[in-house]
Amino acid sequence: MCGIIGYVGKNNSVSYIIDGLKKLEYRGYDSAGISILQEGKLVTVRAVGKVAELERAALQVNPVGTTGLGHTRWATHGKPSEENSHPHTDCSGELVVVHNGIIENYLTLRTQLESLGHKFKSETDTEVIAHLIEENLKHVRAANEEEKLIKAVQKTNKEISGAFAYGVMWAHAPGLLVGVKNQSPLVVGIGKKESFLASDVPAFLQHTNKVIFLDEGEVALLRGGQVTVLDKTGQVKKAKSVRISWDQKTAEKGGYDHFMLKEIYEQPQAIEDTLRTARADFGKILGLDTSTLRGLKDIHIIACGTAYHAGLVGKYYIEQFAGIPVSVDLASEYKYRTVPHMKGTLAIAISQSGETADTIGAIKKAKSLGFRTLAICNVLGSTLTRLCDSTFFTHCGPEISVASTKAFTSQITSMYMLAITLGLANGNVSKAAFDKLHRELMRLSKAMSETVKLEYTVRHLTRKIYKADRFIFLGRHVNFPIALEGALKLKEVSYRSAEGFAAGEIKHGPISIIDKGTPVFMLMPHDSVFEKMLSACQECRARGAFVVAITTPDGVAQAKRVADMIIPVPQASEFLQPVLNVVPLQFLAYWIAKRLGCDIDQPRNLAKSVTVE
Numbered sequence: 001m002c003g004i005i006g007y008v009g010k011n012n013s014v015s016y017i018i019d020g021l022k023k024l025e026y027r028g029y030d031s032a033g034i035s036i037l038q039e040g041k042l043v044t045v046r047a048v049g050k051v052a053e054l055e056r057a058a059l060q061v062n063p064v065g066t067t068g069l070g071h072t073r074w075a076t077h078g079k080p081s082e083e084n085s086h087p088h089t090d091c092s093g094e095l096v097v098v099h100n101g102i103i104e105n106y107l108t109l110r111t112q113l114e115s116l117g118h119k120f121k122s123e124t125d126t127e128v129i130a131h132l133i134e135e136n137l138k139h140v141r142a143a144n145e146e147e148k149l150i151k152a153v154q155k156t157n158k159e160i161s162g163a164f165a166y167g168v169m170w171a172h173a174p175g176l177l178v179g180v181k182n183q184s185p186l187v188v189g190i191g192k193k194e195s196f197l198a199s200d201v202p203a204f205l206q207h208t209n210k211v212i213f214l215d216e217g218e219v220a221l222l223r224g225g226q227v228t229v230l231d232k233t234g235q236v237k238k239a240k241s242v243r244i245s246w247d248q249k250t251a252e253k254g255g256y257d258h259f260m261l262k263e264i265y266e267q268p269q270a271i272e273d274t275l276r277t278a279r280a281d282f283g284k285i286l287g288l289d290t291s292t293l294r295g296l297k298d299i300h301i302i303a304c305g306t307a308y309h310a311g312l313v314g315k316y317y318i319e320q321f322a323g324i325p326v327s328v329d330l331a332s333e334y335k336y337r338t339v340p341h342m343k344g345t346l347a348i349a350i351s352q353s354g355e356t357a358d359t360i361g362a363i364k365k366a367k368s369l370g371f372r373t374l375a376i377c378n379v380l381g382s383t384l385t386r387l388c389d390s391t392f393f394t395h396c397g398p399e400i401s402v403a404s405t406k407a408f409t410s411q412i413t414s415m416y417m418l419a420i421t422l423g424l425a426n427g428n429v430s431k432a433a434f435d436k437l438h439r440e441l442m443r444l445s446k447a448m449s450e451t452v453k454l455e456y457t458v459r460h461l462t463r464k465i466y467k468a469d470r471f472i473f474l475g476r477h478v479n480f481p482i483a484l485e486g487a488l489k490l491k492e493v494s495y496r497s498a499e500g501f502a503a504g505e506i507k508h509g510p511i512s513i514i515d516k517g518t519p520v521f522m523l524m525p526h527d528s529v530f531e532k533m534l535s536a537c538q539e540c541r542a543r544g545a546f547v548v549a550i551t552t553p554d555g556v557a558q559a560k561r562v563a564d565m566i567i568p569v570p571q572a573s574e575f576l577q578p579v580l581n582v583v584p585l586q587f588l589a590y591w592i593a594k595r596l597g598c599d600i601d602q603p604r605n606l607a608k609s610v611t612v613e
């Protein structure tokens with residue numbers, strides 16, 4: 001899980017590459033490096049730590065050249081160190097490779113290459129690619145050096161296995177960058193007399209929004225503003241470019257201290273944009289005709305982390321509105337359990353990035369079982385969207401902060417739209433009921449605009465509690481997954497111990513960890529389970545907990561009697577309330593992390609998209 005950027009054009013590539021790497025740091029950030037082709041020689045600079053360290057080191061060396069590659073690394077093979085940082089070179093030092101993903105047969109290849117005399121300098125799987133291309137360059141026949149490199153890369157692709165994307169630059173073919181995509185993300189940006197190779201669009205979006213999404217097994221050849229794509233059989237393909245509507249400002253912090261905060265505030269817009277497409281015929285967007293919708297007997301939701309929590313909320317929705325049984329699996333578990341075959345099963349993968357290896361693996365399994373597949377995803381052209389039969393895009397724009405916020409609420413919103421559409425199609429919901437549910441949904445963005453005003457209240461509260469050792473989150477019914485999400489968010493960004501439970505479960509064990517002053521957050525809108533939540537408040541308070549009630553206006557008076565503090569959230573319908581209730585918990589995580597001085601957008605040990613199992 002790393003970030004690749006390449007530039008070939010008319011300007012000095014260094015600043016393009018360093019800027020691109022900064023935009024890709026969310027993909028991993030234990031070390032970084034660049035290689036620049038300067039007067040026929042490759043100049044490589046690498047540094048452990050963030051891209052800022054690399055920038056400092058590059059300034060000292062000051063390389064100049066119009067073709068270059070860069071990389072930000074998140075270690076998979078070999079510890080974070082300068083030797084293991086990319087770019088990696090062959091024995092001659094004339095060829096460099098940057099790589100994202102895993103070469104599964106690297107040990108076998110390394111042994112073979114060592115027996116042929118290749119000398120390895122790192123512990124990485126990536127270095128195998130550089131030496132293998134070097135070896136293959138000796139054996140291919142070609143009219144010129146460029147063609148030779150392309151053929152050697154194609155031969156190499158047949159010999160390596162795994163999920164990978166990589167970029168190559170060779171001193172003997174100046175002005176050419178070669179990119180290879182196989183199950184790891186790689187996109188091409190086309191500018192004026194310049195082009196870019198990158199793991200993700202924000203890396204070059206400030207220079208161009210014209211993008212080619214490569215398909216699996218494809219090779220891209222970049223020469224200035226000219227890009228050629230070879231398909232997996234090696235034939236030149238007429239590659240389609242698309243214009244990305246995200247501008248650079250959207251992909252940057254826009255005045256907030258952190259992307260996480262900016263993204264929390266973007267939620268009204270994210271919901272609005274997600275629902276805009278849903279105003280049309282949602283069934284059609286899903287690529288599911290009415291008879292398919294009617295024939296669905298069983299739904300499997302597959303996701304990881306925050307997206308899994310969105311899936312848990314989705315189960316309540318689909319079972320309520322469509323009456324179809326739903327199972328929700330962690331993608332990493334779905335792959336390994338026995339999944340009974342059924343006719344009429346729809347597998348839904350929820351993923352912000354569309355590149356999460358576990359989710360991709362699970363959806364491949366669902367496909368192999370003959371299930372119809374649907375992705376709820378935020379990233380156009382991502383691997384998951386190519387794998388699934390159809391996709392509904394969440395349209396919340398790039399989510400840069402590692403901690404997912406706006407993607408989560410957009411995912412829940414999409415699940416709600418899906419559930420009521422299914423219900424209408426299979427007759428579980430009448431047209432009149434559907435219209436009412438739809439109207440409530442269309443009011444959600446406005447209610448979200450009110451909800452984000454809660455930042456000040458939550459910020460003030462965190463002053464009292466940010467030093468606590470552990471935090472507890474409780475919810476019932478549709479708000480139970482929100483308790484899980486509140487705890488996950490807090491753990492991720494503040495490194496505090498936090499746990500979420502179904503409120504009815506605490507008496508079965510977890511109550512023993514509640515101590516004097518333990519902050520307990522109660523998700524208790526004034527709904528069908530409000531009374532039960534009042535009892536849970538009393539149980540916790542009796543053990544000395546500091547109880548914070550997140551409730552709606554009608555619940556405030558009663559909640560005040562059993563809680564130490566109230567966070568009043570705007571009222572939505574019972575089933576849409578979770579979308580609003582999570583917002584104060586997002587602010588809570590943000591402000592506790594901020595007070596503790598944590599690296600909010602890039603928490604330790606985490607990366608934005610987890611492209612390894």
Ligand code: F6R
Nearest residue numbers: 305306307351352353356403404
């Ligand atoms: C939490 C978080 C992760 C992701 C998970 C799935 O804030 O960001 O738990 O939700 O890694 O990622 P996607 O949605 O990209 O598949």
